[in-house]
């Protein structure tokens with residue numbers, strides 16, 4: 001069976017598996033240290049989702065509720081061998097449902113230039129503000145764009161949709 005499940009990272013194996021995947025995909029290739037994710041931590045309740053294919057962890061997403069009605073998508077990675085199969089889309093769509101169920105009306109992100117096209121496909125648009133610059137990323141040709149998606153909040157969140165879809 002090729003069942004893809006999107007779930008909250010709720011057990012230690014998922015949490016550490018996702019931490020490893022994020023590092024391998026996002027930061028190891030540009031020479032950043034293993035613990036660098038801590039430096040990118042922002043305040044706010046953290047939301048961590050994993051994508052599992054037949055019990056293998058193939059994708060992960062980290063977001064934070066940075067304001068009353070806003071969620072920031074901080075990190076997103078899909079295993080290199082599993083890209084182009086809709087896993088990234090499913091993770092972001094699950095986050096958007098989660099954001100709506102929490103009464104949020106905006107999901108925003110700092111997109112890498114290499115993934116901005118992916119976010120545009122999903123309906124994100126350029127957001128106001130100045131994107132950060134980071135020499136460690138710039139050395140590898142990585143620049144950033146602020147992007148956002150306005151969403152319809154589900155109100156009180158009482159009818160919270162499940163993450164499995």
Ligand SMILES: CC(C)(COP(=O)(O)OP(=O)(O)OC[C@H]1O[C@@H](n2cnc3c(N)ncnc32)[C@H](O)[C@@H]1OP(=O)(O)O)[C@@H](O)C(=O)NCCC(=O)NCCS
Pocket residue numbers: 025026075076077078079082083084085086087088089090110111112114115116117118121
């Ligand atoms: C960006 C990433 C998460 C996309 O995940 P994915 O599972 O390969 O994407 P999907 O298969 O869900 O793609 C959804 C759509 O976006 C398109 N797409 C995917 N990656 C794209 C990219 N880098 N640029 C432009 N379009 C892209 C797909 O073609 C697909 O379009 P379609 O619906 O018309 O078929 C994945 O490529 C990845 O992990 N990249 C490296 C890490 C990274 O850049 N993370 C984001 C940091 S901001």
